[in-house]
Amino acid sequence: xxxxxxxAIWCSSCxxxxxxxxxxxxxxxxxxxxKMDLDFDSEEVSKYQVGDxxxxxxxxxxxxxxxxxxxxxKEEEVMLWIKQNLEN
Amino acid sequence: xxxxxxxxLKWIFLIVFLxxxxxxxxxxxxxxxxxxxxxxxxxxxxKEMLKDLEKKYSNLSIEMYEVTQNPEYxxxxxxxxxxxxxENSYVPYTVIGETGLTGYxxxxxxxxxxFVERYSKEKxxxxxxxxxxxxxxxxxxxxxxxxxxxxxEESSITVxxxxxxxxxxxxxxxxxxVMGAIDGFNPCAMWVLLFLISMLIGMKDRKKMWILGxxxxxxxxxxxxxxxxxxxxxxxxxxxxxxVQRGIAFVALVAGLxxxxxxxxxxxxxxxxxxxxxRKKTLSKIRKITSEKKxxxxxxxxxxxxxxxxxxxLACSAGLPLVFTQVLALNDLSTFQYALYILIYIFFFLIDxxxxxxxxxxxxxxxxxxxxxxxxxxxxxxxxxxxxxxxxFVKPEWLMFQFS
Numbered sequence: 001x002x003x004x005x006x007x008a009i010w011c012s013s014c015x016x017x018x019x020x021x022x023x024x025x026x027x028x029x030x031x032x033x034x035k036m037d038l039d040f041d042s043e044e045v046s047k048y049q050v051g052d053x054x055x056x057x058x059x060x061x062x063x064x065x066x067x068x069x070x071x072x073x074k075e076e077e078v079m080l081w082i083k084q085n086l087e088n
Numbered sequence: 089x090x091x092x093x094x095x096x097l098k099w100i101f102l103i104v105f106l107x108x109x110x111x112x113x114x115x116x117x118x119x120x121x122x123x124x125x126x127x128x129x130x131x132x133x134x135k136e137m138l139k140d141l142e143k144k145y146s147n148l149s150i151e152m153y154e155v156t157q158n159p160e161y162x163x164x165x166x167x168x169x170x171x172x173x174x175e176n177s178y179v180p181y182t183v184i185g186e187t188g189l190t191g192y193x194x195x196x197x198x199x200x201x202x203f204v205e206r207y208s209k210e211k212x213x214x215x216x217x218x219x220x221x222x223x224x225x226x227x228x229x230x231x232x233x234x235x236x237x238x239x240x241e242e243s244s245i246t247v248x249x250x251x252x253x254x255x256x257x258x259x260x261x262x263x264x265x266v267m268g269a270i271d272g273f274n275p276c277a278m279w280v281l282l283f284l285i286s287m288l289i290g291m292k293d294r295k296k297m298w299i300l301g302x303x304x305x306x307x308x309x310x311x312x313x314x315x316x317x318x319x320x321x322x323x324x325x326x327x328x329x330x331x332v333q334r335g336i337a338f339v340a341l342v343a344g345l346x347x348x349x350x351x352x353x354x355x356x357x358x359x360x361x362x363x364x365x366x367r368k369k370t371l372s373k374i375r376k377i378t379s380e381k382k383x384x385x386x387x388x389x390x391x392x393x394x395x396x397x398x399x400x401x402l403a404c405s406a407g408l409p410l411v412f413t414q415v416l417a418l419n420d421l422s423t424f425q426y427a428l429y430i431l432i433y434i435f436f437f438l439i440d441x442x443x444x445x446x447x448x449x450x451x452x453x454x455x456x457x458x459x460x461x462x463x464x465x466x467x468x469x470x471x472x473x474x475x476x477x478x479x480x481f482v483k484p485e486w487l488m489f490q491f492s
Contacts, residue, residue: 009283053361
């Protein structure tokens with residue numbers, strides 16, 4: 001299981017959410033967390049077809065995308081999203 | 089006629105004379121000059137009122153000057169306004185004696201009648217006739233246009249702790265603060281500042297970081313200042329042309345509705361991704377600035393970046409500074425007050441950028457302000473712009489917070 005985090009250094013929502021992501025990472029150590037920057041890792045990011053809004057979290061199971069969480073979210077929302085993906 | 093009869097008649101004449109002081113004391117002739125525009129609805133309302141006033145006061149004569157089609161009348165109005173120290177060219181403009189009254193509403197109608205009554209009893213100088221003969225009169229003693237004082241009393245409100253506050257003097261600074269802050273939270277240019285700060289932190293030279301960051305913010309403020317002052321100069325001189333005011337009202341309405349639509353659309357807060365090309369260009373510009381060996385070139389680079397970003401920002405702000413400046417132009421302010429309100433607007437426009445920059449410089453870490461506030465700024469901004477747009481169309485005098 002893997003979560004791909006696509007963010008940017010210039011995005012205030014990403015900066016605000018960094019704390020939340022750190023908590024979530026600690027809460028689910030079994031999930032591999034892969035951080036990508038929209039500008040500095042543009043080649044890898046281009047595979048994921050990011051829309052017009054960031055940050056984007058992509059949940060992958062066995063190399064396949066299960067779902068995406070787009071935009072600035074509360075910690076509970078991120079936790080719930082992960083739990084739902086783990087249950088499915 | 090014998091002596092006693094003559095004596096009686098003398099007494100009768102004396103008593104009649106004493107009992108009828110009014111009939112024996114002729115009213116002074118009062119001349120009222122009205123500068124108006126054919127297409128201005130408030131001018132039409134004032135003309136209607138003046139018709140009734142002319143019937144009521146037989147000693148009143150009215151002369152009217154249409155300013156949009158007669159440049160000589162427009163020039164005369166400018167000279168009279170300049171003589172009385174009024175800086176705008178808004179119509180209707182009424183001059184009675186040495187008193188000039190700009191705009192038209194119930195309060196101004198009361199003031200006009202007050203001055204007609206006053207000058208019926210006392211002799212007055214006909215300033216317009218004087219200016220017609222002599223041209224602009226520098227250092228002319230300005231008549232106190234608020235001489236009845238009612239206006240100031242009516243707009244005073246008592247607030248606990250602060251005491252008496254005049255709503256008219258509070259409205260403009262409050263509007264400057266709210267509109268500036270809303271404009272600031274519009275996140276169009278924030279990404280460039282965050283980009284810049286991230287790169288500056290990499291420089292690890294605090295002094296240079298402060299200088300470059302402050303240069304960026306000051307240049308941004310300067311661009312806004314230049315735009316607002318230029319528009320103010322234009323707006324002050326053309327407020328009498330109705331279509332310009334209608335055009336701004338239309339901009340305000342469209343921008344307001346666009347802001348409300350953005351609020352509706354922005355249920356999920358986040359950062360809008362600008363085009364890759366644009367990001368790459370900005371990134372390479374910032375890299376060049378931070379790696380520049382000659383510091384002066386780095387400063388110039390930061391200034392150029394701020395100029396290009398803020399020109400885009402002005403378009404992105406969807407007319408907020410334009411509409412605010414238009415509201416300022418409708419008010420009868422001194423140059424100092426105009427400058428003060430524009431500076432208040434710019435300060436609050438930059439306040440979020442200042443917070444982000446100062447926090448980053450102190451902690452050496454980039455922190456962001458949640459984009460959730462941007463959504464609320466769209467909502468409040470949208471409501472304010474729609475309200476101003478409607479008022480500019482139907483009741484521009486309600487936006488004249490500070491007026492005689």
